Amino acid sequence: MPSQAAQAQEILLPVKTSVIVLSLAIALFLNLLPWSGFGLLIRPDFVALILLYWCMHWPRKVGFGTAWGMGLLMDVADATLLGEHAFAYSLLVYLAIIVRRRALVFSPREQVWHVLSLLLISQLAILLVKVYSGAEFIGWGYFLSSVTGSLLWPALSALLAVVLRLKPEPDQV
């Protein structure tokens, strides 16, 4: 078991801020695509996923401030109550900081369950704010976006690992 864990944990080079900014911008772009109907229901929250990824792997680079700011942008884009996504994302960051040491022992495929539970809790936070401000529950389909988001996690991890490995390694030059 320990050997497997050691294999799963790869030492990656420190990430550049520009990569983080770019990934967050792409995630925001994906969220802003004209989703509608059933597509909107199953649309994974890309911003939450990317935030979760950076928080799990580089908690010093991406933390509460970034998450909160991205949440505000999402609130403006979705025309929701200001602070709704900001609150959910900061909760997400907190949970990520708590579970990251445990979750990173597992392979990305096994991390899906951790990610699913974190996304569900942050969606629940949004739901609570909505219900408090007078909306009605729209059915369990609301939580589908967490499921699709967590299913995307292994692919996202693989993609970002590739992107991060693209950088020239000083030892090999």
Added chain:
Amino acid sequence: MDTQLPPLFRRGPSPFARLVFFTLLSLLLFVSDARFKYLETFRLSLSVVIYPLQKLATAPSLILGRVSDFFATQSNLMDENSKLKQQELLNAGQLQRYQALEEENNQLRRLLKARDSLQDSAALAEILYSGHDLFSRRIVIDKGRQDGIRPGQAVVDNLGVIGQVTRAYPFVSEVTLVTDKDQTVPVEVVRNGLRAVMFGAGEPGGLELRYMPVNADIQTGDQLVTSGIDGTYPYGLPVAVVSRIERNAAYAFARIFCTPSAGVNKYRQVLVLTSPNQGPETKIADPSAKSQAKTKKNKRGN
């Protein structure tokens, strides 16, 4: 303290403390946004930040639409052309009648020394995307304050009322559809002039007339148009058609379900009615007017 810790171990406040801080900050935002509306300018400035991304994100579908337009087959075009010609003929007939009626109406108004009905001014806007909030029914259109759009203006398409502008940003604005749960439209029944208030029922494409007595004179298939007494919507725009009525004597009110006349979820182009609001003036500060209104109401009740 600061001399003891090397920078590697300096971590600042604990995660929980940070969570509490940011939660409180969010709560502050909730309250000031929902209750006091202090943050509209803040929202406006943030909207400018994400405007390029918004524009970029909606570009693919726009391009796709244009490409499919380009490859439309000739038979399709011929078909559409002949249909449009027929429609045009019908419309021309109706338009002539309408012009005659408008002329007559203006004359009558002049006779009554009433104010001439406003010159309608409108801005054509394109729907950028439908709102991503699953709990409300909103769309975002590509015209904003720059084009004279202000919150409160009515939005229509060629079939009837779609909704109302609820927020105007510099370049885009948000329209709350009539099917939104919190959206209300004052309407009247075309057949007998009965006034009512239309609520969005929350479910996709649903509308509901509330607070109508069980014995109200409403039938399935009745046309409902805006009554214009709110000063927001002009008089006479089609809103909905009554689709189903449940009359249960056990309840005080009948349940009346309607379907919107306008293609609330269909079209890409909409018209924002930008004419200034000239509704009945409300005199809140004048207590005598209020008491007068009250006595009138009482009289009507008796």
